[in-house]
Amino acid sequence: MAIRYEHIKTCKQTGARLGKLHTPHGVIDTPIFMPVGTLATVKTMSPEELADIGSQIILSNTYHLWLRPGNDIVKEAGGLHKFMNWDKPILTDSGGFQVFSLSHRRKITEEGVHFRSHLDGSKLFLGPEGAMDIQHDLGSDIMMSFDECAAIPSTHDYVKKSVERTTRWADRGLNHHIKKGHDKHQALFGIVQGGEYKDLREQSAKDLVAMDFPGYSIGGLSVGEPKPVMYRVLEETVHLLPEDKPRYLMGIGSPDALIEGVIRGVDMFDCVLPTRIARNGTTMTSQGRVVVKNKIYERDFTPLDPNCDCYTCKNYTRAYLRHLFKANETLGLRLTTYHNLYFLLNLMEDVRTAILNDNLLDFKEAFFESYGLNKENPKNF
Amino acid sequence: MAIRYEHIKTCKQTGARLGKLHTPHGVIDTPIFMPVGTLATVKTMSPEELADIGSQIILSNTYHLWLRPGNDIVKEAGGLHKFMNWDKPILTDSGGFQVFSLSHRRKITEEGVHFRSHLDGSKLFLGPEGAMDIQHDLGSDIMMSFDECAAIPSTHDYVKKSVERTTRWADRGLNHHIKKGHDKHQALFGIVQGGEYKDLREQSAKDLVAMDFPGYSIGGLSVGEPKPVMYRVLEETVHLLPEDKPRYLMGIGSPDALIEGVIRGVDMFDCVLPTRIARNGTTMTSQGRVVVKNKIYERDFTPLDPNCDCYTCKNYTRAYLRHLFKANETLGLRLTTYHNLYFLLNLMEDVRTAILNDNLLDFKEAFFESYGLNKENPKNF
Numbered sequence A, B: 001m002a003i004r005y006e007h008i009k010t011c012k013q014t015g016a017r018l019g020k021l022h023t024p025h026g027v028i029d030t031p032i033f034m035p036v037g038t039l040a041t042v043k044t045m046s047p048e049e050l051a052d053i054g055s056q057i058i059l060s061n062t063y064h065l066w067l068r069p070g071n072d073i074v075k076e077a078g079g080l081h082k083f084m085n086w087d088k089p090i091l092t093d094s095g096g097f098q099v100f101s102l103s104h105r106r107k108i109t110e111e112g113v114h115f116r117s118h119l120d121g122s123k124l125f126l127g128p129e130g131a132m133d134i135q136h137d138l139g140s141d142i143m144m145s146f147d148e149c150a151a152i153p154s155t156h157d158y159v160k161k162s163v164e165r166t167t168r169w170a171d172r173g174l175n176h177h178i179k180k181g182h183d184k185h186q187a188l189f190g191i192v193q194g195g196e197y198k199d200l201r202e203q204s205a206k207d208l209v210a211m212d213f214p215g216y217s218i219g220g221l222s223v224g225e226p227k228p229v230m231y232r233v234l235e236e237t238v239h240l241l242p243e244d245k246p247r248y249l250m251g252i253g254s255p256d257a258l259i260e261g262v263i264r265g266v267d268m269f270d271c272v273l274p275t276r277i278a279r280n281g282t283t284m285t286s287q288g289r290v291v292v293k294n295k296i297y298e299r300d301f302t303p304l305d306p307n308c309d310c311y312t313c314k315n316y317t318r319a320y321l322r323h324l325f326k327a328n329e330t331l332g333l334r335l336t337t338y339h340n341l342y343f344l345l346n347l348m349e350d351v352r353t354a355i356l357n358d359n360l361l362d363f364k365e366a367f368f369e370s371y372g373l374n375k376e377n378p379k380n381f
Helices: A047-052 A062-067 A071-076 A080-084 A096-101 A128-138 A156-179 A198-210 A227-238 A255-263 A273-279 A311-315 A318-326 A330-356 A360-371 B047-052 B062-067 B071-076 B080-084 B096-101 B128-138 B156-179 B198-210 B227-238 B255-263 B273-278 B311-315 B318-326 B330-356 B360-371
Strands: A004-010 A017-023 A026-030 A032-034 A058-060 A090-092 A104-108 A113-116 A123-126 A142-144 A187-192 A216-218 A247-249 A268-270 A282-285 A288-291 B004-010 B017-023 B026-030 B032-034 B058-060 B090-092 B104-108 B113-116 B123-126 B142-144 B187-192 B216-218 B247-249 B268-270 B282-285 B288-291
Touching: A004 A330, A017 A330, A026 A032, A032 A330, A058 A062, A062 A071, A062 A096, A062 A128, A071 A128, A080 A090, A080 B318, A090 A128, A096 A113, A123 A128, A128 A142, A128 A156, A156 A187, A156 A198, A187 A198, A198 A216, A198 A227, A216 A227, A227 A255, A255 A330, A255 A360, A273 A282, A273 A330, A282 A330, A311 A330, A318 A330, A318 B071, A318 B080, A330 A360, A330 B330, B004 B330, B017 B330, B026 B032, B032 B330, B058 B062, B062 B071, B062 B096, B062 B128, B071 B080, B071 B128, B080 B090, B090 B128, B096 B113, B123 B128, B128 B142, B128 B156, B156 B187, B156 B198, B187 B198, B198 B216, B198 B227, B216 B227, B227 B255, B255 B330, B255 B360, B273 B282, B273 B330, B282 B330, B311 B330, B318 B330, B330 B360
Parallel strands: A032 A268, A058 A090, A090 A142, A142 A187, A187 A216, A216 A247, A247 A268, B032 B268, B058 B090, B090 B142, B142 B187, B187 B216, B216 B247, B247 B268
Antiparallel strands: A004 A017, A017 A026, A104 A113, A113 A123, A282 A288, B004 B017, B017 B026, B104 B113, B113 B123, B282 B288
């Protein structure tokens, strides 16, 4: 097996899991948040900075690297780790999500998906075997099965057909993966789908667990549904997954959802949220959201987050950050991205400590209060 | 006096000067190239990275900081050093160059210049005293007199009137500077103008030297004239300047012109060239210019410059850099900027060593050959 999940402890207050995930490029402490490096770079950050803030694993996107620079080029470079100068673990998605969210004029067949490139409109095809081949070229430590992420809401009938096809695709991908001999050093996860339907989530989980993947993802959430729906689906799904395998909730990066996900038994998360909002001048702080590009910070010579000890907060003021954003200076994007990622990675470290101390519920309450999430209509992510 | 120039050695082969410039924020080895941080940031770089590559002093632009964020805000922040987290020396220009090159509908009077902001068209005025006040607020170690940089070619009559006004402005600025008591910790340079006219350069230099500035700049060059004209004007000007004061040639950053300038007795240089071309995917290497975003580097898995030991060249390939540029990724700009600045700072270190070894002419010949500058029609900057 390419990876191994080591369970360390269960939080007595919440049931959250503390663990270690052993991968070909090192050991990850879980639960963990994974910064997203779509195009073989976490936008604005150097690999050394990522390591400095405690990134243990990053995510990169199969679809984007397939199109640019091309998986053949990454393979020739010696794989994604070497290409981008990152020697810790990498997880890649399958390209499925982008095929369905970014491409034009797509047509789903049993074989796979025909669609047009979002870059130049050229005709492309991606199916479960192709998604494996690309990820083999990239050489990621953890790979994803090719899946369809159905919208919420979709009809039960549509989601049922979609889930059953996604399961057949997972089976084909797994067979191809094993046949190519990559299962020894790259771990392929199955992705549980099923929208908001309990019976379909159960069917998806049951069928995938029977295939014995080394880890399981929960997909099709955080696609616009209210958070209570997401939490309900999580509760209906996670307990169906094996306890000795890692569980990855795809596309989640708001502080509240990370904590709620951990409480419901999730080990791994990723999201573009912290890096995307950072580039728009919006930051996560111990007191909630700070839109540092706003005029009120023009003469604010205090740190972005007075309780933060990251590089940005130790060396720069809100006034300087605002100036950089108003002047369209790259360093502004760097400094807010650095802080936001540090904030989430640090939050997950605190969460791991709380599990160890059996007080994750207390931690959650204190954090929600400080972050402003207990207010009516909180807008603090 | 705020600064002191210590002459160490004259190159027996060329007459180039090796020295040390003592400033309120530390000692600078000369000759030196100064990276440009227009808006209180050297574009894409952190202060720590600037220090890592050997930046001893940076330049920042009075005009730009006056407009954004405003010199009052920088002053409130504790000055430019503190605002931007840079504790080594800073040189600021006077704003004169930008007033004449960027602004709209300008009208020159004896008092100063009336013009419209390049950002929002608002009416502005800048004169020699105002240029001092802004630089006092910024707190730069080295300040520039307010001057007019006349175009080449301009008529002798125009340049004569311009030079004489610039001299009167220099005198007014110096008096204001001393009256405000800032001459103890901020060194104000006079700027020699005079276009391509020997007699006007002589007049400008003579009048400014009589005012006993702690250093002298040579302005009005690198404004489109052929390099032989620039070198001739330098030869006609530098020998008029006092040997015990630093000499700064404004706006020069191509490797050949840096070396030729040093040979003609210049101590300090600045230019946006290395950082500007870097952001366009163009780099300076030991073998000449490499436009790394070009398709020929798509599968080139060698370093940008095989003879360079900078962070970029030690860790990344041309193929990766090209990918980052094609994908509009910020890290690409960071890595090429880092390399180009390292290249020029390293070049100046080699130049200082050559002066010490009395072989700067030999060094120049070898460098020009390797860089491709001895070819017919060299296009290697």
